[in-house]
Amino acid sequence: MEELYEILEELQPEVDFKTATNLIDGHLLSSLSIISLIAELEDAFDITIPAVEIVPANFNSADAIWALVQRLSEDD
Amino acid sequence: MIASYCVPGYFLVILPLVALAYQIVPRQHRRKLLLLADYAFFFAISGKLLIFLLVSTVSIHHIGLWLESFQTERDLAVKGAERSERKQIKAVYKGKMRGVVTLGILFHVGLLLVLKYANFFGSNANALLGALNLPFSLPEFKLALPIGISFYTMQALSYIIDVYRGTVKPDRNLGRLALYMSFFPALIEGPICRYSDTADQLWAGNPITYRNLTFGAQRILFGLFKKMVIADRLNPLIQAVFLNYQDYDGGVVALAMVCYTCQLYMEFSGTMDVVIGSGEIFGITLPENFRQPFFSKSISEFWTRWHITLGTWFKDYIFYPVSLSAPLKKLTSNARKKLGNHFGPMLASGIALFCVWFCNGLWHGSAWNFIFFGLYHFVLIFCGNLFEPFNQSSLEKLHINRQGVPWRVWQTVRTIILVNFGELFFRAHGLQAGLAMFKKIWTDFKLDAFASGDYLVGIDVKDLIVVIAGVVFVLVFSILHERDVSVREAIAGQKLPVRWLCYYGLILLIIIFGAYGQAYSPVDPIYAGF
Structure with missing residues (x-):
């Protein structure tokens, strides 16, 4: 989880990812940031994130992103 | 018959009659009545071209079942396999399912291209052949367009792609799919519905x-x-x-x-x-x-508030699949290391944005002014993303508060002006x-x-x-x-x-x-x- 926070904070330092729960719905993560984030997550955790997983429920908070990473790691 | 919902024939006759009949018939027959009304409505406007809607519906039903048979086979094979073999089995079936869904996409997009764009491509090809002094030309076709084809084709594509992705269960009931594809109030101008949002509601026949x-x-x-x-x-x-x-x-x-x-x-x-x-x-x-589009502060925000169902369709089925395709992901990964978080993903997102806006322009009509309209928005949104850091630092240097009312009013006015120029090309008689x-x-x-x-x-x-x-x-x-x-x-x-x-x-x-x-x-x- 700490590694995820590091990735997120490097991507958008001005956002408090530990408390934010509306990253997509609140427009804190743009489509451009999502593309960057996915590339970084895939490299860091050796997973593949398909386009179908890009829904607000999976990216609205750091916890949701972490749950997605864990689920995809298990699938792989 | 006038193909419009804003005429008395629709809101004073057709809609009340269908609503009355719907309420009178027993609940289990309401879905049949609704489907009958949908098809009668389509037939009254487009006549025999109803066959295209039927073919489209039957084909997505068949593709859904085809994908389901592969999904069942795959799950059985995975169940009985060793852990080390599972990944390989999944990859084999993914390839087969990709083949089926590609066939479905090609069929629907091909049908749309032939019916809606054949003359546009033909006349442009002929102009090019003429300019090159080549002694032959393509024949011109006068093809009739079924009403709402651009809308129901998008619905058909979203259904088969969602079944392929596993977010929607294949529907074995042809009637429910037919209702989803043809609900008469949304037939002519949308909104572009998703199967998971409307199919069950239509089927329920609630009073x-x-x-x-x-x-x-x-x-x-x-x-x-x-x-x-x-x-x-x-x-x-x-x-x-x-x-x-x-x-x-x-x-x-x-x-x-x-x-x-x-x-x-x-x-x-x-x-x-x-x-x-x-x-x-x-x-x-x-x-x-x-969703109140003229309160937007940028062109990209405007398109999250204007024709929302078209925008989300392009985002879900073109923007993310293209920008997250293997070659572009690799490009983003490499570019980020050299250019940083902002400029790194710009090239991949630029290519995906271009695809979205080219298709958006072309979707609106088979003419160059529509393509120009799409590319105009591509340039505005891409430049908006590209210059965002410069914009931010300039505002800081000038001590302009981004959250202040004057700046937000300026952003809104600027967006409205840019939208107006885009619509000028949209309405003009040619580019x-x-x-x-x-x-x-x-x-x-x-x-x-x-x-x-x-x-x-x-x-x-x-x-x-x-x-x-x-x-x-x-x-x-x-x-x-x-x-x-x-x-x-x-x-x-x-x-x-x-x-x-x-x-x-x-x-x-x-x-x-x-x-x-x-x-x-x-x-x-x-x-x-x-």
């Missing part, structure tokens, strides 16, 4: 309730107000100036451009109010297509006319016509006053919606005399101020042509 009936009727009335009081009243001026722009100075051309943007919004969002209100009567929640009109605004801008009164082309001062009052009326509702105030709930919470005073008041406003009758030619449903 019409008093609340749904009154809420649906309210929404329809508001849509008719936008269409008949504002959009139709502006039509003579827009038609005249766009057809003979050479006869007017840049000031009048600019006025026609602003009037057209207003007309397009009132016509399309008004029709959507009628469509969504019709769905509401049957207890069906159709997706919203507009050349669009460019000439654009040039006129900048090189021949005069206020003489406003001083002499000649700016009122085809309309008079009374028309203008009605339009301005109507726009203010809609604007007040938009401001309240933007502040999450539900006017409809507020009215519904009033006592009966007050409620009916509001309803009758709106009906009277439409009857008194609506532009109808022999003196007016109402604007054709703009999006029905797409």
Whole structure:
């Protein structure tokens, strides 16, 4: 989880990812940031994130992103 | 039969008759009645071209079942396999399913290309062959277009892609899929529905309730107000100036451009109010297509508030799949290391954005001005993303508060101006006319016509006053919606005399101020042509 926070904070330092729960719905993560984030997550955790997983429920908070990473790691 | 939802034949005859019959028949037969109404409606407008809708529906049903058979085979194979083999089995079936879904996509896109774009591509190819002095040309076809093909094709594609992705279970019931593909209020101009949002609602056959009936009727009335009081009243001026722009100075051309943007919004969002209100009567929640777009602070925000179902379709089925395709992901990964977090993903997202906006332009029509319209938005959004850090640092240096009211007002005004220029090309009779009109605004801008009164082309001062009052009326509702105030709930919470005073008041406003009758030619449903 700490590694995820590091990735997120490097991507958008001005956002408090530990408390934010509306990253997509609140427009804190743009489509451009999502593309960057996915590339970084895939490299860091050796997973593949398909386009179908890009829904607000999976990216609205750091916890949701972490749950997605864990689920995809298990699938792989 | 006129293919429009804003004509009395629809809201006073077809809709009430279907609603009445729907309520009378037993619940288990309502879905059949609805499907019969859908197909009769389609047949009344497009006749034998109903076959295309049928073929499309049957094909997605078949593709769904085909994908399901592979999914079942895969799950069985995975169950009985060693852990080390599972990944390989999944990859084999993924390849097979990808083949099936690609076939389905090619079939639907191919059908759309042939029916809608064959002449456009043919005439451009012939122009090119002529320019190269080659002694042959392609034949021209006069193909009739089934009503709503651009909309139901998007629905068909989203269904098969969602089944492939595993987010939707394949539907074995052909009737339910047919209902999803053809709900008559949404057939001509959308909204573009997703199977997971509307299929079960349509199939349920829930009874019409008093609340749904009154809420649906309210929404329809508001849509008719936008269409008949504002959009139709502006039509003579827009038609005249766009057809003979050479006869007017840049000031009048600019006025026609602003009037057209207003007309397009009132016509399309008004029709959507009628469509969504019709769905509401049957207890069906159709997706919203507009969310106060003229309060947007950037072009990219504007497109999350205008024709929302088209925008989300392109985002889900083109933008993310393209930008997250293996080669572009690799590109993003490498570029980020060299160019950083902001500029790194710019190239991949630029390619994906280009695909989205090229398709968006082409989707609107088979003409160069539509392609230009799409690429105009691509350039604006891409540059907006690219220069964001520069923009931010400039504002900091100039001590401009990004959250302050003056800056936000400027952003909104800037967005409205940019949208207006885009719509100028959208409405123009061809790209050349669009460019000439654009040039006129900048090189021949005069206020003489406003001083002499000649700016009122085809309309008079009374028309203008009605339009301005109507726009203010809609604007007040938009401001309240933007502040999450539900006017409809507020009215519904009033006592009966007050409620009916509001309803009758709106009906009277439409009857008194609506532009109808022999003196007016109402604007054709703009999006029905797409």
